[in-house]
Amino acid sequence: MSTPPAAIAVEGLVKTFGSTRALDGVDLEVPPGSVLGLLGPNGSGKTTLVRVLTTLSLPDAGRARVLGHDVVAEPSAVRRRIGLAGQFSAVDDHLTGFENLDMAGRLCHLDRATAARRAQELLERFGLAEAAHRVAKGYSGGMRRRLDLAASLVARPEVLFLDEPTTGLDPRSRLDLWSVIRDLVRDGTTLLLTTQYLEEADQLGDVIVVLDRGQVIARGSAPALKGQVGGDVVTARLVDPADAERALAALGPIGVATPQYDEEEREVRVPVGSAGPGALLEAVRRLDQDEVALADIALRRPSLDDVFLALTGHVASDESTDAGKSRRRRRARARAKAQP
Amino acid sequence: MSTPAGEPGIAARARWAVSDSRVLTERYLLQLVRVPTVLFFSLIQPVMFVLLFRYVFGGAIHIPGVGYAEYMLPGAIAQTAAFASFGTAIGLAYDLGRGLIDRVRSMPAARFAVLVGRLTSDTLRSLAVVIVLLGVGYAVGFRFDNGPGPALLMVLVAVVFGLAICTIAAFVGLALKDPEAVQSFGLVWLFPLTFVSGAFVPVQTMPGWLQAVARPNPVTLVVSTMRSLAYGGPIATHLWESLAWVVAILAVFGPLAVRAYRRAS
Ligand SMILES: Nc1ncnc2c1ncn2[C@@H]1O[C@H](COP(=O)(O)OP(=O)(O)OP(=O)(O)O)[C@@H](O)[C@H]1O
Ligand SMILES: [Mg+2]
Numbered sequence: 001m002s003t004p005p006a007a008i009a010v011e012g013l014v015k016t017f018g019s020t021r022a023l024d025g026v027d028l029e030v031p032p033g034s035v036l037g038l039l040g041p042n043g044s045g046k047t048t049l050v051r052v053l054t055t056l057s058l059p060d061a062g063r064a065r066v067l068g069h070d071v072v073a074e075p076s077a078v079r080r081r082i083g084l085a086g087q088f089s090a091v092d093d094h095l096t097g098f099e100n101l102d103m104a105g106r107l108c109h110l111d112r113a114t115a116a117r118r119a120q121e122l123l124e125r126f127g128l129a130e131a132a133h134r135v136a137k138g139y140s141g142g143m144r145r146r147l148d149l150a151a152s153l154v155a156r157p158e159v160l161f162l163d164e165p166t167t168g169l170d171p172r173s174r175l176d177l178w179s180v181i182r183d184l185v186r187d188g189t190t191l192l193l194t195t196q197y198l199e200e201a202d203q204l205g206d207v208i209v210v211l212d213r214g215q216v217i218a219r220g221s222a223p224a225l226k227g228q229v230g231g232d233v234v235t236a237r238l239v240d241p242a243d244a245e246r247a248l249a250a251l252g253p254i255g256v257a258t259p260q261y262d263e264e265e266r267e268v269r270v271p272v273g274s275a276g277p278g279a280l281l282e283a284v285r286r287l288d289q290d291e292v293a294l295a296d297i298a299l300r301r302p303s304l305d306d307v308f309l310a311l312t313g314h315v316a317s318d319e320s321t322d323a324g325k326s327r328r329r330r331r332a333r334a335r336a337k338a339q340p
Numbered sequence: 341m342s343t344p345a346g347e348p349g350i351a352a353r354a355r356w357a358v359s360d361s362r363v364l365t366e367r368y369l370l371q372l373v374r375v376p377t378v379l380f381f382s383l384i385q386p387v388m389f390v391l392l393f394r395y396v397f398g399g400a401i402h403i404p405g406v407g408y409a410e411y412m413l414p415g416a417i418a419q420t421a422a423f424a425s426f427g428t429a430i431g432l433a434y435d436l437g438r439g440l441i442d443r444v445r446s447m448p449a450a451r452f453a454v455l456v457g458r459l460t461s462d463t464l465r466s467l468a469v470v471i472v473l474l475g476v477g478y479a480v481g482f483r484f485d486n487g488p489g490p491a492l493l494m495v496l497v498a499v500v501f502g503l504a505i506c507t508i509a510a511f512v513g514l515a516l517k518d519p520e521a522v523q524s525f526g527l528v529w530l531f532p533l534t535f536v537s538g539a540f541v542p543v544q545t546m547p548g549w550l551q552a553v554a555r556p557n558p559v560t561l562v563v564s565t566m567r568s569l570a571y572g573g574p575i576a577t578h579l580w581e582s583l584a585w586v587v588a589i590l591a592v593f594g595p596l597a598v599r600a601y602r603r604a605s
Contacts, residue, residue, distance in 0.1 A: 054446045084446040090439035094374040106363045107449040109356055
């Protein structure tokens, strides 16, 4: 009865699909009431991990416990205490917002009156009260995502899993959703959130775990990770790729790490730590002196791509396998068809 | 370690399983009501079939001892019950693609409530369509000659047969996963199944090799049963044979559908 069990505890988790090791020995621990931002490019295993933790998929090796319950041995105990909003909004188009939530409540074994009350409450909280009795087919992407999130909350889960909750939303809807998520966390919900955006993991997560090809390649607080990456980045887009060598040489001295050249983007990137605008001015001056013609130059916060480059030395591959591509295409097709 | 909230007992679990299945049945019935065009066309198509067969082919097909309207209506009803399975298969494939099945599976809801709800709502829909077809049948000359008991039993046979076919379709939908593939596959097996049978013409009029396929076809046996119940003929043998088919289909495809449901992602 000393320390409370971790809300989520994962040890050596492995999940393979044919020859793809979607999870390749993942270890994680999420303390109760905290937020874990799981960051990774397409195909890195984020959804696979979420599916194992929410009992939708069985691991091939390793152990995973949610609130002390083993996901393989006690799936129903896990299901009673978690909420899941999957990568694609699981909203029934033909039902109204209210009906979607009411049915979710009843399937979580709330009694009828409680389910209806809870549905109404969530519709109000998520700004959907006006649309409550309209069929979800006519909802915008943001409304749909909010409805989906609301459905995962009907039973007041202690641990919540959100798989890329803001992908595909416009910046405003994304900010709205962030504030809703912050409220939840304030109320003590433990949250595991996957994302492809470093900024999102930074905004919402206490701890960030970076996943690549099924393995954890980094973990830590956002500032610590950014430190590893080298803080802000100066990016200079070249007019002529032949200038690349000269630009790399010119910018070398101002960086806190070696500058990199991205051929596809014709872009030289230099991590400059916290030197900020001063580093940008210095970069412009040096490139001008060496007569490197610039299409564009900017100072920006590190992106997932920069994290990857810094941590693995390779650019985040969009799709690691052909199987992934065809599966994704199939999903995309199924979803396109599901639209009116 | 403490164990909060132990597993609910068997009685509570059974009660919730029934309640979960009911919620999902309700959901599928609501979907049906919300898209009235689907319901409309799923009614128009069999009605059109009845009228086409009755008036276009009816004149050319002579069945000794019975009018063609009376002869073909049980066939049209059985075919319609079988075709209702398109809805089952496509609906489940759609739910799977949209993540709706994953959502239910991540909830405490009983595991197979989705399947039970889907099949229950499809069976209720079949029942409604059968009743409409009987009305149309009465308008074009069909009559029950054996009284209300056998008439009710005929409806029951049609609906239970429909359920068996929907169970096959549930497996197909969950195994193929793609609504379009599911639709094409449905056409491939349902047309031969219902037409290479005694549904619309006597099996004896077919070439010998085809008779060998048509005679044991469950559609032939079910339609014979329905005819016997509607206007006369040996009820018992046909009924047992049909029942054997239905039980066999449910015994094979029920578990297969459950397995596909468990594995589908
Ligand atoms: N059901 C499946 N069958 C075959 N391969 C799979 C399956 N699910 C996942 N994979 C493979 O496992 C790997 C990890 O996939 P996963 O969906 O977990 O990635 P992800 O990080 O969620 O990607 P995304 O950002 O695109 O959602 C990919 O290579 C994918 O192709
Ligand atoms: Mg994913």
